[in-house]
Amino acid sequence: MADADASPPQAGEPISEQEALRRLRQSEDSSQQYYGAWWLGRMRSQHPEAVPLLQQALRRRRARDSGEGVEENAVARNAARALGKLAPAAQAAIPDLLDTLQDGDDGLREAAARALGQLAASEAIEALCERLASGPAVAGAQQANSPRLVEPCEALLEALGDIGVNEPRVLAVVKPFLGHESPLIRSAAARTLLQLSGEARWGELLVDLLDHPQLQVRHAALMDLGAAGWRPGFQAIAATLAENSLKLIALRGLVEQGSGDPGDEALLAYMDTLL
Amino acid sequence: MSQVSLVAARIAALQQAGSALALLQATQELASCADASAAPVLVEVLGFNNPGAAVAAVKGLISLGPAAVEALLQLDPVNYGARAWAVRALAGIGDVRGLELLLDALGSDVAASVRRAAAKGLGQLQLDELPPDQKQDVQGQCLGALLAATSDGEWVVRYAVAVGLELLAAGLPAGSPERQQAQQGLLTLQEAADGTPPVVQRRAKLALSRLELQ
Numbered sequence: 001m002a003d004a005d006a007s008p009p010q011a012g013e014p015i016s017e018q019e020a021l022r023r024l025r026q027s028e029d030s031s032q033q034y035y036g037a038w039w040l041g042r043m044r045s046q047h048p049e050a051v052p053l054l055q056q057a058l059r060r061r062r063a064r065d066s067g068e069g070v071e072e073n074a075v076a077r078n079a080a081r082a083l084g085k086l087a088p089a090a091q092a093a094i095p096d097l098l099d100t101l102q103d104g105d106d107g108l109r110e111a112a113a114r115a116l117g118q119l120a121a122s123e124a125i126e127a128l129c130e131r132l133a134s135g136p137a138v139a140g141a142q143q144a145n146s147p148r149l150v151e152p153c154e155a156l157l158e159a160l161g162d163i164g165v166n167e168p169r170v171l172a173v174v175k176p177f178l179g180h181e182s183p184l185i186r187s188a189a190a191r192t193l194l195q196l197s198g199e200a201r202w203g204e205l206l207v208d209l210l211d212h213p214q215l216q217v218r219h220a221a222l223m224d225l226g227a228a229g230w231r232p233g234f235q236a237i238a239a240t241l242a243e244n245s246l247k248l249i250a251l252r253g254l255v256e257q258g259s260g261d262p263g264d265e266a267l268l269a270y271m272d273t274l275l
Numbered sequence: 276m277s278q279v280s281l282v283a284a285r286i287a288a289l290q291q292a293g294s295a296l297a298l299l300q301a302t303q304e305l306a307s308c309a310d311a312s313a314a315p316v317l318v319e320v321l322g323f324n325n326p327g328a329a330v331a332a333v334k335g336l337i338s339l340g341p342a343a344v345e346a347l348l349q350l351d352p353v354n355y356g357a358r359a360w361a362v363r364a365l366a367g368i369g370d371v372r373g374l375e376l377l378l379d380a381l382g383s384d385v386a387a388s389v390r391r392a393a394a395k396g397l398g399q400l401q402l403d404e405l406p407p408d409q410k411q412d413v414q415g416q417c418l419g420a421l422l423a424a425t426s427d428g429e430w431v432v433r434y435a436v437a438v439g440l441e442l443l444a445a446g447l448p449a450g451s452p453e454r455q456q457a458q459q460g461l462l463t464l465q466e467a468a469d470g471t472p473p474v475v476q477r478r479a480k481l482a483l484s485r486l487e488l489q
Contacts, residue, residue: 248434275392
């Protein structure tokens with residue numbers, strides 16, 4: 001009953017909430033913990049033990065050692081993602097997520113940043129800004145032996161937008177990333193500025209990216225316009241060369257996050273035609 | 276060139292298309308003939324794993340309407356990719372011969388994009404020419420499948436169920452138990468239940484308000 005992007009990280013039979021908690025609680029088999037953490041987030045578990053167990057999994061992360069297995073970090077990454085999905089019930093985990101934002105593993109920092117955004121944790125603004133402060137040339141540079149960036153810029157930028165505190169210091173940190181060489185990072189920066197300020201010029205930047213020759217960039221711009229709920233982008237979204245599934249997600253964002261013209265009824269009528 | 280030889284020439288062009296782009300163009304040209312003899316070839320295109328060409332073929336098959344249904348139903352059921360496109364075409368055509376495939380797709384297809392197409396399709400079958408008892412039977416099957424899918428795990432399928440229920444209910448007699456059940460299903464989707472996003476609630480609310488005005 002799920003699309004590829006919503007499928008479990010490993011094959012598994014359907015399990016109960018009790019079973020998911022049991023798998024996360026044991027510590028013999030980290031692949032079972034991995035699945036348990038994923039399950040609790042996916043099913044939006046409200047069990048009182050879920051958040052404490054996920055916090056524990058975050059604390060058991062390990063310093064990354066390229067020679068060693070990194071299973072504990074894989075569990076911690078899933079735990080961070082699950083805590084984001086359990087927002088706002090996972091407020092208690094904000095200090096653990098802030099610690100994780102200082103981890104040496106950039107994949108973990110990425111998961112922590114996204115979760116802090118989903119929790120709308122204004123406590124995280126300073127740390128997020130610090131991570132980005134060195135700008136596209138340093139934080140946004142490619143790592144020596146990997147296509148990944150020094151900092152998980154997309155996640156850090158988007159978290160600032162999701163938290164939604166419009167302050168000059170935040171805008172000053174975000175703006176330089178509009179000049180990043182990757183259109184995905186430029187899209188993330190424009191989305192954040194649009195969410196924070198509501199200024200049309202940032203929405204127009206995203207609309208320009210809907211024409212990008214790479215499908216991946218058009219997808220990102222669609223998701224970003226949706227996340228910002230920017231209704232003036234409606235016609236451009238409708239005309240984008242992309243699958244209906246992606247347009248439907250973007251239009252859902254316009255309905256839920258946006259206001260003004262076009263109104264709900266026009267947006268819903270167009271969504272009906274994409275089914 | 277006569278219509279018959281035009282269609283034959285375009286079929287030949289499609290079968291010789293050597294690239295993804297050539298296939299897309301050939302499919303668009305064949306679809307624009309609006310000729311029923313093109314249907315089996317357009318159905319074949321659904322299995323070529325070329326999304327652009329498949330979209331053009333679905334569009335062409337829908338515009339052929341009932342004349343395309345036989346070819347669609349003869350599709351090899353193990354060709355999963357083609358079947359997903361066929362569900363979209365059948366949903367758009369609205370011919371009652373597609374009922375079984377749409378019911379099956381909504382109830383058990385793994386892809387949300389196929390289930391959402393089936394949900395809308397079950398709401399818009401053309402049933403006016405059926406004898407009254409058969410019409411009622413088909414409506415009952417559509418209603419049952421749509422109500423069951425109000426608890427689908429994906430929001431976009433629940434959204435499509437709201438659309439399907441509105442379309443179906445509009446064709447049911449006012450005050451009938453079936454229409455009340457359809458409205459009850461919409462009420463469920465309208466409620467702020469766990470995990471039902473606002474967009475689904477608003478769509479269900481809109482459906483209910485339109486049905487009230489009828």
